[in-house]
Amino acid sequence: MSSRKSLKDTIFKEFLKNPNLGPSEMAEHLDAKYNSVKAAFAKLAEERFLERLGRGNYEPSISGILLDLIERVEVLEKKR
Helix, strand or coil: CCCCCCHHHHHHHHHHHCCCCCHHHHHHHHCCCHHHHHHHHHHHHHCCCEEEEECCEEEECHHHHHHHHHHHHHHHHHHC
16 A cells, blocks of 8 residues: 555545635645646545535535545454
């Protein structure tokens, strides 16, 4: 497994630190290509980590994040 974080993971963590950053601001903040950042935001919304409120406007999806954590814990428990 690579220790290098994906752009999507980096964006998600940065967004949680500063949820006021939309795709444009995040691209500037990370010095990344806008289209790549926009695609990552869309993927995070599709995976239910973010909720899209409107064009370029997102918020964390607490229920989606919690459900993902619960599933990860269950997988780890089954491996024991």
